[in-house]
Amino acid sequence: MRTLVRVMVLVVGSSFVVPREAAAQQAVGSSTVLINFTGFTGVGFAPTPAAGELSSNIWAVTGFSDADLAFGGTRATGDYARGQSTGTVTVAGIYAFSAGGDVFLGVQPAATDFVPGTLTARFSNALAKPITALNVSYRIMTLNDQNRSTAVTFAYSGDGTTFTPVAALDYATPAAQDTTGWGLTDRTTTIPLSVAPAGLFYLRWLSNDISGAGQRDELGIDDITLLAGFCGNGSVDGAEACDDGNAIETDACLSTCVAASCGDGLIQAGTEDCESGECCTSGCDFAAAGAACTGGTCNTMGTCIPDEPPTGGGGEGGEPAVGGGGEGGEPVVGVGGESGEGPAAGTAGSGGSAGGAGTAGGAGTAGGAGTAGGSSGSAGTPAMGGSAGTIVTTGGASGSAGAGGGSTAKPPAAKDDGGCSCTLPGTSRKSGGELALLGALVAAALGRRRARRSA
Numbered sequence: 280m281r282t283l284v285r286v287m288v289l290v291v292g293s294s295f296v297v298p299r300e301a302a303a304q305q306a307v308g309s310s311t312v313l314i315n316f317t318g319f320t321g322v323g324f325a326p327t328p329a330a331g332e333l334s335s336n337i338w339a340v341t342g343f344s345d346a347d348l349a350f351g352g353t354r355a356t357g358d359y360a361r362g363q364s365t366g367t368v369t370v371a372g373i374y375a376f377s378a379g380g381d382v383f384l385g386v387q388p389a390a391t392d393f394v395p396g397t398l399t400a401r402f403s404n405a406l407a408k409p410i411t412a413l414n415v416s417y418r419i420m421t422l423n424d425q426n427r428s429t430a431v432t433f434a435y436s437g438d439g440t441t442f443t444p445v446a447a448l449d450y451a452t453p454a455a456q457d458t459t460g461w462g463l464t465d466r467t468t469t470i471p472l473s474v475a476p477a478g479l480f481y482l483r484w485l486s487n488d489i490s491g492a493g494q495r496d497e498l499g500i501d502d503i504t505l506l507a508g509f510c511g512n513g514s515v516d517g518a519e520a521c522d523d524g525n526a527i528e529t530d531a532c533l534s535t536c537v538a539a540s541c542g543d544g545l546i547q548a549g550t551e552d553c554e555s556g557e558c559c560t561s562g563c564d565f566a567a568a569g570a571a572c573t574g575g576t577c578n579t580m581g582t583c584i585p586d587e588p589p590t591g592g593g594g595e596g597g598e599p600a601v602g603g604g605g606e607g608g609e610p611v612v613g614v615g616g617e618s619g620e621g622p623a624a625g626t627a628g629s630g631g632s633a634g635g636a637g638t639a640g641g642a643g644t645a646g647g648a649g650t651a652g653g654s655s656g657s658a659g660t661p662a663m664g665g666s667a668g669t670i671v672t673t674g675g676a677s678g679s680a681g682a683g684g685g686s687t688a689k690p691p692a693a694k695d696d697g698g699c700s701c702t703l704p705g706t707s708r709k710s711g712g713e714l715a716l717l718g719a720l721v722a723a724a725l726g727r728r729r730a731r732r733s734a
Contacts, residue, residue: 304337305337305403306403306405307404307410307505311506312505315381315383316383316384318330319333319382320375322355325354331375333384335350339352339398340396340397340399341396342392342393343372344358344371357372361373364385366422366497367424367497371392373385373386374386374387376497378460383418383420383499383500384398384500385497386498396486397485399439399484402480402505403477404475406476406509408509410509411472411519411536412469413506415433415468415470415505416502417465417467417502417504418466419466420499421497423453423459424457424496424497425493426492427493427494428489428491430486431486431498432444432484433482434483435472435480435482437472445468445470449466452498469508469516472517473518510536511525511526512524520532520537521537521538531550541561553565557583
C-alpha cells in the first residue's frame with residue numbers, strides 16, 4: 280500500500296495533516312510547525328514528491344558522490360534512495376531509518392560521502408509582519424555502533440548563503456562504540472532570526488568527522504519544531520525591547536515592540552504630559568505656569584496664552600468734560616441771537632463789560648443787548664463769569680466771550696422742559712441763579728419780538 284509523506288502542523292494543542300501535494304514550500308506562521316517523517320520510505324526527492332519521497336522544494340542535500348541535490352531538483356536513485364532500514368547498514372546514502380515505530384530522515388556517512396555533508400531545509404514567513412526570532416527544537420537519532428566520533432552542527436541563514444552557527448543545537452557521537460541501540464537527544468533554543476513577510480529562511484545540519492577510525496555511526500533527525508516569534512505575540516523575542524501583545528500606543532510598550540520614551544511623538548498615559556511645543560519641557564512635562572512662550576505665557580495645561588494688548592482711556596484726549604461756553608459758538612437760547620442786530624446792540628455791549636466782572640446778575644438783565652460782549656467775555660474771570668460768557672454768546676457776534684469760561688468743552692444741547700422747570704432725562708437740575716438769568720433772557724427776547732412786530 281502506498282503512503283503519503285505528511286507534514287504535521289500543531290495548532291493550539293491540536294493537529295491536522297497537510298498532504299504532501301500542498302507542502303511545496305513549508306510556511307511558518309503564528310502556530311507551531313512540527314515536521315516529522317511519517318510516510319517517508321527513503322525513495323528519493325522531487326519538487327512534486329511521489330509516495331514515500333520528500334519534497335525538494337523544502338530539502339536540499341550536499342556531500343554525496345552522486346552529486347548534490349539543489350532545491351527543486353530530483354534525485355530518486357543511488358545515494359538519495361537507499362530505502363528503509365532499522366540500522367547497522369554499511370552503504371552510504373540517505374535512508375528512512377526507524378526505531379520504536381518512529382520513522383526519521385537518516386544518513387549513513389562514508390569516506391567519500393557526507394564527510395562533510397549537509398541537510399538544508401527551506402521555510403517561508405507566512406506572517407503579515409516580520410519574524411523577529413525563531414524557537415527551534417529537534418531530535419537527533421544516533422546509532423553508536425562504530426569507534427568514530429561524528430559531529431552534527433546546526434546553523435541558520437536568511438539568504439541561503441551565509442550561515443550562522445548555533446552551538447546550543449550541536450551534537451557529537453561518542454568516540455567509543457556501544458551496543459545500546461538507537462539513542463535520541465533533544466536540542467532546543469531560540470535564534471535571533473529576522474525574516475520579512477513572505478521572506479525565506481534556512482536551517483542546516485552539517486555532519487563531519489571529529490575523531491576515531493573505521494566506519495561511521497548512523498545519524499538521523501526527527502520532530503523538527505518551529506515557533507516563530509513576532510511583535511505582538513505577547514512574548515519578547517529577538518531584538519524586541521518589549522511585547523505586551525496589544526496595539527495601544529499610549530502604554531509603556533509601543534505596537535512596534537519598542538519601549539515608550541519621551542520624544543517618540545506619542546504621549547504615554549500617566550507618565551508624560553506632552554511631547555513637543557514651547558510649553559513642553561525636555562522631560563515631556565508641562566512647563567511651569569507663567570513660563571514665557573512666543574507672544575505670551577504658558578498656562579497649567581501647556582498652552583501658550585497670548586498677552587493682552589495694553590488698555591487705557593483718553594489716548595486722543597478723551598471725551599471733553601461737560602463745561603460751559605468753551606467755543607461760545609452755540610447759543611444756549613437760540614432766540615438770543617437776534618439781539619445782535621444793529622449798532623445799538625454793539626453799544627450796549629460795551630457797557631455790558633461791567634456786568635462781566637460781576638456775578639452776571641445785572642449783566643443778565645442786559646443780556647439781550649450784551650451779545651456783542653466780546654469785551655465782556657474777556658473780562659469775565661470769575662467762575663460764574665464763565666457761565667455768563669457762554670450766555671453772552673447768544674448775542675451771536677461775541678463768540679470770543681466764551682473763551683473767558685473755564686473749559687474748552689462743548690456744552691450739551693439745551694433741552695426744552697415744557698416750561699415746567701423740571702429735570703428732563705439726560706439733563707441736570709439748574710441752580711436758582713441760572714434759572715433766574717435764563718428767565719430774564721427769555722423775557723427780554725420775547726419783548727424784542729413784540730417790539731418788532733408792533734413796529
